[in-house]
Amino acid sequence: MNTQLKQLYQEIILDHNRYPRNYGRLENPTHQARGHNPLCGDQIELTLQIRDNVIEDIRFEGKSCSICKASASVMTTVVKGTSLEEAETLFEAFHELLTHEEPTKVSSLAAEWRDKLSVFSTVRLFPVRVKCATLPWHTLHNALKNSTQVASTE
Amino acid sequence: MKDLVQRAERLRADFPLLHQRHPSGSPLIYLDNAATTHKPRAVLQTLERFYTTTNANIHRGLHWLSQEATRLYEEAREVVAQFLQAASPQEIVFVKGTTEGINLIAHGLRQVHFQPGDELLLTAAEHHANIVPWHLIARDIPVRLRPAPLRSDGGLDWEAFQQQITPRTRLIAITAMSNALGTEMPVSAIGALARQRDIPFLVDAAQFAPHKPINVQEWCADFVVFSGHKLYGPTGIGVVYMRHPWGETLPPYQGGGDMIVEVRWDSSTYAKPPQKFEAGTPPIAEAIALAESIRYLTQKVGWDFIQAYEQYLTDYAQARIEEVPGLQLFGTARPKGAIWSFYSEAVHPHDMATFLDQAGIAARAGHHCAQPLMEALQVPATTRASLAFYNLPSEIDSLAQSLHQIVHFFV
Incomplete structure (x- = not known):
C-alpha cells in the first residue's frame, strides 16, 4: 500500500466508516434533505432538529463509500450544536479544502473543527473522490435552506 | 494452455x-475492456495511412482521391456485412456507436411502428442505451417497457421471458451479452420466437461482438448494433444492421447532405438505404479503420x-x-x-x-x-x-x- 493511499485512508476515516457517529434518522426532524451522486451511486439522507437558529441534533443514513460515510459522520459531529451561520462557514471551509490548491479558510477555524476537517485534505489528491467527501456537506447545505432538491455534486 | x-x-x-x-x-x-478496448498497431496505421494518402470526402467528388476514399469506405461496409453474416452490405449503416444506433432505430420505429399501449420486451440486464431511447418514444406514444427477469446466476429466466410476450408485444430488444455480468442471452432462441410471432427483434451486440462470432441470420435479428471502439477499432464509429426491408420502411434519422436524391424548397426525396441513414460526412477514416480491426481480429488473431x-x-x-x-x-x-x-x-x-x-x-x-x-x-x-x-x-x-x-x- 503506497503513501498516498495511507494518507487517504487514515485510521480516523476508517474508524468513522466502521463506526459511523449519529447514524440513523430523527423521528420528527425540522429539516431534512437527500443527496445523491448519480455517477457513482453514493446516497445519503440527513435529518436535523433545528431550534433557535442552532442545530440541536443531526443524523445521517445512506449507502455510500467509506470516504462519503466518514465525511458524513465527521460532519455530524462537527455541526451538532453550531448555529446555522457557523455551519455555513464550515461548509465553505470544507469545500475550499477539497477544491483549492492552497486553502486558507480551514486554518481560521477553531482548532477542534480544523483538526477534524483536515483529515480529508488528502482527498484532493484523488480528484474522482472529491465528490464523495463533499456530498454530505452539499446535502447539509440544502437541508439548511430547506430545499427539497436532491443534492448532487455532479 | x-x-x-x-x-x-x-x-x-x-x-x-x-x-x-x-x-x-x-x-x-x-481490465476495463468492456468500457473500451485498445487498438492494435494495424488499426492505428490504417488511420494514419488514410489521412496521409487517401483523405477526401466520399460519394461526391469526381476526383481520384474522393473515389479512392469512397472505395475504401464502401469496402469497409462489405467487411462489416461479412463479419455479421448479413445478406447484403446494403443492410449495414454506419453510425457513431451503439447508442446512436439504437436511437436511430427507436426514432424510426416511433414514426412507422408503435401505437399507444404497445409493449417492448427487454431483459433486466439492459444497458441504459437500450432503455432510455425507448423512454424517449414513450413521451410521445405511451408504450410500456417490460423487463424479463434474470435468474440469480445472471442467466435469463427463459420461462418468465416467454410469459412476458403478450399480443401487445411490438418489439423485443435485448443485449446479447450483459455489460455488467458478462452472461449471454439465448439470442437465437429469442430470435426464433420473435420471427414466429412476427415481432421485430433488436440485438445490442456491443459486448458480444468482441468475444464471439455473430451470425445475424441465425439470430433471426431485424436489427443488430455494435460499437467499433469495443472491438479494437476507433471511437466514433458503430454499426446498425437492418434486415431488408427495414431500411426501406424506416424514415431517415437525420437530414442533410449525402442522404438525398433531390432537394427542392418545398420537399426532398431520400436516397436508398444505407445512404438514407448517413446524413452528412460520416466518420470515414474510422469506418475504414474498423474494417481493419475486424480483419485483425478474424484473420490475425x-x-x-x-x-x-x-x-x-x-x-x-x-x-x-x-x-x-x-x-x-x-x-x-x-x-x-x-x-x-x-x-x-x-x-x-x-x-x-x-x-x-x-x-x-x-x-x-x-x-x-x-x-x-x-x-x-x-x-x-x-x-x-x-x-x-x-x-x-x-x-x-x-x-x-x-x-x-x-x-x-x-x-
Missing part, C-alpha cells in the same frame, strides 16, 4: 498502449484462439476471485463472456477501485450504466473486471492479490 498464454503474450506486442506504466510505477493492468483463450481466462479469473474472502461474484451462468462483476459488503466498489488504481489496475466501479440491474441484484454498484485476449493470467493474479489486500485492510 501454455500455448494459448504464449500466443497472448506475443499478441500484446501489437498493442503499444499496453506497454505503458501507471504513474505509481506499476505495470499497467488494463482468429475466433478459435479468442474463444478458447478467453474461456480459459474467464474460468481462471472466477477461481482466483472466488478465493477472496467475502466477495460476492455475479453472473456465474454459462455461457458467458470474459466479464466479472463482484461486490463486498465490507468494501464499497469506489474504495475498491481507488485501491486497484493505485496498484496499476484499471477496473470499473459503479452501476455500469445498468441501474435497474443493480437494483435487481440489490447492490448499489459493483466492481467489474472485463478481459480481452491480450490479458494474461499473471494480471489476474495481481488483481486477486490486490483484492485480498483490500478486503484485509477494510475488514
Whole structure:
C-alpha cells in the first residue's frame, strides 16, 4: 500500500466508516434533505432538529463509500450544536479544502473543527473522490435552506 | 494452455498502449475492456495511412482521391456485412456507436411502428442505451417497457421471458451479452420466437461482438448494433444492421447532405438505404479503420484462439476471485463472456477501485450504466473486471492479490 493511499485512508476515516457517529434518522426532524451522486451511486439522507437558529441534533443514513460515510459522520459531529451561520462557514471551509490548491479558510477555524476537517485534505489528491467527501456537506447545505432538491455534486 | 498464454503474450506486442506504466510505477493492468478496448498497431496505421494518402470526402467528388476514399469506405461496409453474416452490405449503416444506433432505430420505429399501449420486451440486464431511447418514444406514444427477469446466476429466466410476450408485444430488444455480468442471452432462441410471432427483434451486440462470432441470420435479428471502439477499432464509429426491408420502411434519422436524391424548397426525396441513414460526412477514416480491426481480429488473431483463450481466462479469473474472502461474484451462468462483476459488503466498489488504481489496475466501479440491474441484484454498484485476449493470467493474479489486500485492510 503506497503513501498516498495511507494518507487517504487514515485510521480516523476508517474508524468513522466502521463506526459511523449519529447514524440513523430523527423521528420528527425540522429539516431534512437527500443527496445523491448519480455517477457513482453514493446516497445519503440527513435529518436535523433545528431550534433557535442552532442545530440541536443531526443524523445521517445512506449507502455510500467509506470516504462519503466518514465525511458524513465527521460532519455530524462537527455541526451538532453550531448555529446555522457557523455551519455555513464550515461548509465553505470544507469545500475550499477539497477544491483549492492552497486553502486558507480551514486554518481560521477553531482548532477542534480544523483538526477534524483536515483529515480529508488528502482527498484532493484523488480528484474522482472529491465528490464523495463533499456530498454530505452539499446535502447539509440544502437541508439548511430547506430545499427539497436532491443534492448532487455532479 | 501454455500455448494459448504464449500466443497472448506475443499478441500484446501489437498493442503499444499496453506497454505503458501507471504513474505509481506499476505495470499497467488494463481490465476495463468492456468500457473500451485498445487498438492494435494495424488499426492505428490504417488511420494514419488514410489521412496521409487517401483523405477526401466520399460519394461526391469526381476526383481520384474522393473515389479512392469512397472505395475504401464502401469496402469497409462489405467487411462489416461479412463479419455479421448479413445478406447484403446494403443492410449495414454506419453510425457513431451503439447508442446512436439504437436511437436511430427507436426514432424510426416511433414514426412507422408503435401505437399507444404497445409493449417492448427487454431483459433486466439492459444497458441504459437500450432503455432510455425507448423512454424517449414513450413521451410521445405511451408504450410500456417490460423487463424479463434474470435468474440469480445472471442467466435469463427463459420461462418468465416467454410469459412476458403478450399480443401487445411490438418489439423485443435485448443485449446479447450483459455489460455488467458478462452472461449471454439465448439470442437465437429469442430470435426464433420473435420471427414466429412476427415481432421485430433488436440485438445490442456491443459486448458480444468482441468475444464471439455473430451470425445475424441465425439470430433471426431485424436489427443488430455494435460499437467499433469495443472491438479494437476507433471511437466514433458503430454499426446498425437492418434486415431488408427495414431500411426501406424506416424514415431517415437525420437530414442533410449525402442522404438525398433531390432537394427542392418545398420537399426532398431520400436516397436508398444505407445512404438514407448517413446524413452528412460520416466518420470515414474510422469506418475504414474498423474494417481493419475486424480483419485483425478474424484473420490475425482468429475466433478459435479468442474463444478458447478467453474461456480459459474467464474460468481462471472466477477461481482466483472466488478465493477472496467475502466477495460476492455475479453472473456465474454459462455461457458467458470474459466479464466479472463482484461486490463486498465490507468494501464499497469506489474504495475498491481507488485501491486497484493505485496498484496499476484499471477496473470499473459503479452501476455500469445498468441501474435497474443493480437494483435487481440489490447492490448499489459493483466492481467489474472485463478481459480481452491480450490479458494474461499473471494480471489476474495481481488483481486477486490486490483484492485480498483490500478486503484485509477494510475488514
